[in-house]
Amino acid sequence: MGIRKFIPWPAIALTAAQVMTTYDHEAIDYSTYVSPFVGTTGGGNMFPGVSSGPFAVVKLGPDVSSGTTDAYSGYLPSGNITGFSMLHESGTGGAPKYGVVSQMPVAGRIMDPLADFSMGRRSEDLAEVGYYKSSLANGVTVELAATNHAGVYQYTFPSEQTNSIYVDITHVLPSFRGFGWGQEYRGRNIAVTTDGRYTGEGSYNKGWNLSPDWTIYFCGKFSEKPQSARVFKGSNITEARMADTSSVNTRVAEKIGGIFEFDSSTVTSYVGVSWISTDRACEYMEQELSGPPKFEDVVQTAKDRWNNEVFSKITTSSTNDNDLKLLYTALYGMHLIPSNRTGENPLWTSNEPYYDDIFTFWDLFRCSTALTHVLQPEAYEEQIRSIIDIWRHDGFMPDGRSSNFNGRTQGGSNADNVLADAYVKGVQGSINWEDGYSAIKEDAETQPPNNNDPIAPEASTKEGRGALPDWLKYGYITPSFTRAVSRSVEYSVNDFSLYQVATGLGKTADAQKYLDRSRNWRNHWNPDASSNGHSGFMVPRKADGSFVDQDPLSCGGCYWGDAYYQGLPWEYSMNAHHDFAHTTELVGGTLRMVDRLEKMFEEGLSSRAGKLSGTIFNPANEPSFTTPYLYNFVGRQDLAVQRSRYVAKTFYTTATNGIPGNSDAGAMQTWLLWNMIGLYPLTGQTTFLIGSPWFESMSINLGNGRALKITSSGGNSDTAYYVQSLRVNGENWTKNWLTWSDVFENGGTMEFVLGTQAKKWDTGDPPPSPASDK
Numbered sequence: 004m005g006i007r008k009f010i011p012w013p014a015i016a017l018t019a020a021q022v023m024t025t026y027d028h029e030a031i032d033y034s035t036y037v038s039p040f041v042g043t044t045g046g047g048n049m050f051p052g053v054s055s056g057p058f059a060v061v062k063l064g065p066d067v068s069s070g071t072t073d074a075y076s077g078y079l080p081s082g083n084i085t086g087f088s089m090l091h092e093s094g095t096g097g098a099p100k101y102g103v104v105s106q107m108p109v110a111g112r113i114m115d116p117l118a119d120f121s122m123g124r125r126s127e128d129l130a131e132v133g134y135y136k137s138s139l140a141n142g143v144t145v146e147l148a149a150t151n152h153a154g155v156y157q158y159t160f161p162s163e164q165t166n167s168i169y170v171d172i173t174h175v176l177p178s179f180r181g182f183g184w185g186q187e188y189r190g191r192n193i194a195v196t197t198d199g200r201y202t203g204e205g206s207y208n209k210g211w212n213l214s215p216d217w218t219i220y221f222c223g224k225f226s227e228k229p230q231s232a233r234v235f236k237g238s239n240i241t242e243a244r245m246a247d248t249s250s251v252n253t254r255v256a257e258k259i260g261g262i263f264e265f266d267s268s269t270v271t272s273y274v275g276v277s278w279i280s281t282d283r284a285c286e287y288m289e290q291e292l293s294g295p296p297k298f299e300d301v302v303q304t305a306k307d308r309w310n311n312e313v314f315s316k317i318t319t320s321s322t323n324d325n326d327l328k329l330l331y332t333a334l335y336g337m338h339l340i341p342s343n344r345t346g347e348n349p350l351w352t353s354n355e356p357y358y359d360d361i362f363t364f365w366d367l368f369r370c371s372t373a374l375t376h377v378l379q380p381e382a383y384e385e386q387i388r389s390i391i392d393i394w395r396h397d398g399f400m401p402d403g404r405s406s407n408f409n410g411r412t413q414g415g416s417n418a419d420n421v422l423a424d425a426y427v428k429g430v431q432g433s434i435n436w437e438d439g440y441s442a443i444k445e446d447a448e449t450q451p452p453n454n455n456d457p458i459a460p461e462a463s464t465k466e467g468r469g470a471l472p473d474w475l476k477y478g479y480i481t482p483s484f485t486r487a488v489s490r491s492v493e494y495s496v497n498d499f500s501l502y503q504v505a506t507g508l509g510k511t512a513d514a515q516k517y518l519d520r521s522r523n524w525r526n527h528w529n530p531d532a533s534s535n536g537h538s539g540f541m542v543p544r545k546a547d548g549s550f551v552d553q554d555p556l557s558c559g560g561c562y563w564g565d566a567y568y569q570g571l572p573w574e575y576s577m578n579a580h581h582d583f584a585h586t587t588e589l590v591g592g593t594l595r596m597v598d599r600l601e602k603m604f605e606e607g608l609s610s611r612a613g614k615l616s617g618t619i620f621n622p623a624n625e626p627s628f629t630t631p632y633l634y635n636f637v638g639r640q641d642l643a644v645q646r647s648r649y650v651a652k653t654f655y656t657t658a659t660n661g662i663p664g665n666s667d668a669g670a671m672q673t674w675l676l677w678n679m680i681g682l683y684p685l686t687g688q689t690t691f692l693i694g695s696p697w698f699e700s701m702s703i704n705l706g707n708g709r710a711l712k713i714t715s716s717g718g719n720s721d722t723a724y725y726v727q728s729l730r731v732n733g734e735n736w737t738k739n740w741l742t743w744s745d746v747f748e749n750g751g752t753m754e755f756v757l758g759t760q761a762k763k764w765d766t767g768d769p770p771p772s773p774a775s776d777k
């Protein structure tokens with residue numbers, strides 16, 4: 004510890020919108036607790052720009068180039084701004100995606116369209132929910148607002164000389180990692196008219212998911228007629244006269260775009276985007292920005308949507324400013340992607356909803372999808388339908404997906420877990436569960452075609468289960484497949500997911516088969532592998548059945564070509580949560596398991612995984628997410644509370660580096676939110692492990708008049724957080740877990756008494772281990 008640097012929160016400017024707002028006086032503006040910059044440094048990769056509501060299509064923000072560092076969501080705190088563009092991811096890694104449909108203001112005239120118009124900043128950028136502002140070094144200010152498919156750029160120039168807006172179709176977020184994952188411009192066109200209206204399309208490829216060419220269409224206009232509107236290609240500016248003579252297109256990576264000049268110090272631009280056509284992009288721009296509205300009203304509408312659809316879902320009695328900032332900023336951060344692109348799918352027509360920008364279920368299935376279910380049941384059902392529809396048309400559900408293309412799959416086919424979680428919790432709506440079952444069965448039985456990924460060439464990294472042949476033949480995965488051990492734990496969890504759905508659908512033979520397969524992780528267990536006084540770890544296993552000699556503290560490079568992906572043997576050996584009673588037997592019983600868990604929080608044991616503290620437990624990575632809560636299985640709920648609370652309070656802050664690692668599309672934020680709530684979901688089961696709530700009172704709005712109300716007495720504070728007793732729905736509760744139907748299905752109450760001393764209150768049955776019991 005002691006290495007965390009405090010980075011001050013950039014000042015929040017009071018916009019005209021805030022001053023002018025005529026609030027319903029009952030309503031609270033929770034958005035004032037959100038800092039979009041939390042998680043933008045220290046590798047969090049959060050997008051701080053403008054998003055008009057949860058899962059919005061347009062994410063309008065700055066694109067910064069340092070020349071060396073990948074800007075995954077466009078933003079970096081230092082470096083030159085190269086443009087402000089309409090599409091971004093948030094909190095992702097791998098290699099940047101999007102950063103397309105950009106504008107860049109240029110003070111003065113543009114003589115050479117190939118010149119570098121990038122510009123440093125005069126002061127730190129400002130951001131609020133629905134609003135973003137950059138002050139460029141040349142005195143130009145840029146303010147941004149957005150609707151679902153359109154954006155507003157409000158420019159103020161330092162003088163009334165002729166000023167320019169530069170539209171570069173070739174603009175993308177570059178990658179400097181040297182893995183060949185960087186996006187490329189792949190051609191297309193732009194047309195302008197003399198009144199400044201412009202339409203066009205750009206095609207791009209690659210990014211982390213190695214996608215083939217995809218195309219985005221755009222339509223822009225300005226608040227006033229430009230003095231000149233021109234297109235350029237290569238280095239050649241052409242005066243525009245008529246629309247049909249002022250268009251250019253290219254098929255190669257040549258600079259192409261538009262230049263608009265204004266004799267004014269203020270200009271506003273309105274831009275719509277569509278994945279279908281330029282006509283559609285124009286319709287969005289005209290409809291969503293009809294009027295056009297005042298800039299402040301666009302900002303306010305976004306704040307209202309975020310308050311109504313997201314922030315007001317969780318209310319607390321807290322007056323602790325820091326806690327409220329953590330709570331509402333985390334809620335914001337978990338709702339930026341995926342993008343709801345229903346009606347915007349260029350690949351097939353269907354009545355099913357369509358969501359893209361899934362980054363990735365490997366990251367999201369533990370905490371995020373279960374919380375989305377609680378907070379956004381409608382969007383959640385749509386997301387389930389969408390991934391089943393992707394299976395119908397693409398052949399496989401995604402693990403990751405962006406620009407309408409599946410990829411990448413880091414471990415198992417974890418959409419299976421997401422579907423199983425919805426299924427066991429009774430999510431029905433318009434979901435076709437027979438198709439849902441066929442989709443997960445495809446993952447379990449069909450090896451996907453190899454996409455020949457250079458970083459893991461032996462089998463598909465695009466979708467499904469690349470290492471399936473070994474899984475079916477041996478019941479484990481040999482080193483002929485990369486990530487063999489971590490994939491095998493995940494395939495076990497995936498097969499358990501099939502068991503759950505098959506059971507519910509009355510497919511008893513399948514249910515038994517997949518329950519048996521869900522125990523296959525055990526085939527990697529070498530009882531003789533030892534480390535730090537403990538024996539028995541999951542290790543690589545050869546086709547002849549012999550184990551590979553493996554240090555349980557080493558995962559090699561922990562990457563695509565290694566036996567363990569982004570986690571140590573110690574961590575993956577604790578990841579078959581559906582079979583945890585058996586894991587406990589393998590390690591030598593409950594006391595040995597408690598000791599093993601304690602070892603995972605001991606500082607100085609590992610230099611690799613616990614990069615912030617040297618613990619085996621890694622707060623920055625998903626395979627460690629459940630670890631602190633595993634104490635519930637072995638009767639030490641007090642330690643679960645102590646460890647998880649420590650992690651939450653140590654690694655999550657309201658500073659720009661206030662997320663322990665990459666946000667992973669909001670996965671980290673949802674881990675924190677469950678800690679605040681005092682529950683932890685076991686995805687694929689109805690079980691929630693009980694922790695300790697942060698607030699004296701919290702209410703979660705579950706829709707349809709239902710709520711989960713969680714209270715705590717006994718001086719809830721940073722020291723008084725051990726559970727002394729609990730009542731659930733008014734009844735004394737002695738189990739350290741409960742189920743979906745107990746408190747979520749129809750709402751419920753949880754009344755905690757907390758104290759400063761650990762107390763053995765959880766005298767009831769331990770949490771279920773369904774694959775161990777049968």
Ligand SMILES: *[C@@H]1O[C@H](CO)[C@@H](O)[C@H](O)[C@H]1NC(C)=O
Nearest residue numbers: 070083119121122123140141
């Ligand atoms: C950054 O922008 C400034 C103008 O503000 C320019 O002089 C400089 O060359 C740019 N630097 C880079 C690395 O692009």
Ligand SMILES: *[C@@H]1O[C@H](CO)[C@@H](O)[C@H](O)[C@H]1NC(C)=O
Nearest residue numbers: 235236237238239240241242
């Ligand atoms: C600009 O492009 C036009 C049409 O392609 C060409 O005739 C002209 O020579 C070009 N001018 C310059 C300066 O390259």
Ligand SMILES: *[C@@H]1O[C@H](CO)[C@@H](O)[C@H](O)[C@H]1NC(C)=O
Nearest residue numbers: 343344345346356381382385
């Ligand atoms: C997703 O987008 C579609 C089309 O814009 C819309 O009808 C639907 O209500 C959206 N879903 C949610 C949960 O807002």
Ligand SMILES: *[C@@H]1O[C@H](CO)[C@@H](O)[C@H](O)[C@H]1NC(C)=O
Nearest residue numbers: 727728729730734735736756
């Ligand atoms: C519930 O627990 C309280 C103490 O926490 C005790 O006084 C009470 O008798 C219990 N009620 C029942 C029904 O067991």
